[in-house]
Amino acid sequence: MAKRRLRTGPTAALPAKPDPAELLRIVQLADPAARRDGDDIVATDVRVCAPVEAESDLVGGELEKVWAVRVAAEGPLPLDFFDRYLAEGIAFRLKGLAVCRGEVCDPADDETSGPAVVLPVRPTADELAPRLEPDEEDEAVFTAGDIRAMVVPLKGRPPAVEELVPFATELTAIELRGEEPAKLGTFALELSEALNGLVVDRWRFRVDAAEDLLPPA
Structure with a gap:
């Protein structure tokens, strides 16, 4: 997958390749109707692309190894930032970072929000x-x-x-x-x-x- 697309994101940048079953389980916490489509996962208005190995400069060298999971819109732009929230939620649960429009963030650092x-x-x-x-x-x-x-x-x-x-x-x-x-x-x-x-x-x-x-x- 082109580096530019991964940087544009939203992308979950993970330190290890996620287990496919665990990744599906996590996505289904956000969308219970999410399902497999080949190596990808399809959820509401988005496609969670299969993990690909990426260069560490995707996250500014913050991770030694990077497996990138891009969340791509399917059709119209997802409502209510669902694609970005999905990438950040995946990153949080798998000890990773989130990349969106070239900006890298650590979802675990946000202490201002709550359930x-x-x-x-x-x-x-x-x-x-x-x-x-x-x-x-x-x-x-x-x-x-x-x-x-x-x-x-x-x-x-x-x-x-x-x-x-x-x-x-x-x-x-x-x-x-x-x-x-x-x-x-x-x-x-x-x-x-x-x-x-x-x-x-x-x-x-x-x-x-x-x-x-x-x-x-």
């Missing part, structure tokens, strides 16, 4: 009351100790939450922020269980365990 609990219906303050305290100045903001939550309409419709759509009247996200990712993950899963929702990470990959929010060891 979200996605619900098919906007919850009432009473439904949140057992776990979240309302803010006195902003009705969309709640707190639980050092965890801050904001209840907002979900932006777009990420494939990871498609199973909620048949029951949805207003897809809603409870965006969680805090200093400890594992603590955020545990709280998000408890909240999701209580409110019949799903937990997704900052890249809109489904989260099934608090450890999913931590960079792999």
Whole structure:
């Protein structure tokens, strides 16, 4: 694959060649309907190209060896940056870096974002009351100790939450922020269980365990 296309990306630059089954499993966290198509993986509006070995200068020498997984649009441009989120989420889970438009980033370095609990219906303050305290100045903001939550309409419709759509009247996200990712993950899963929702990470990959929010060891 041409180096220019890998630099344009979005591309997940990985330190080792990923196992095909593991790569499919990871992509299916973002899109449960993702499937194999030859050596590639096809997901919503994108094609996850088979890994190819690349030069280390793709990531400015940050990795000694590089296996590049490019996420290419299929047809119109993917909605809501799904292609970029997919590349970054893959890189995060496989100890890699993400490349987009020539810029290299380490998804594990982003400490400003957090998980979200996605619900098919906007919850009432009473439904949140057992776990979240309302803010006195902003009705969309709640707190639980050092965890801050904001209840907002979900932006777009990420494939990871498609199973909620048949029951949805207003897809809603409870965006969680805090200093400890594992603590955020545990709280998000408890909240999701209580409110019949799903937990997704900052890249809109489904989260099934608090450890999913931590960079792999």
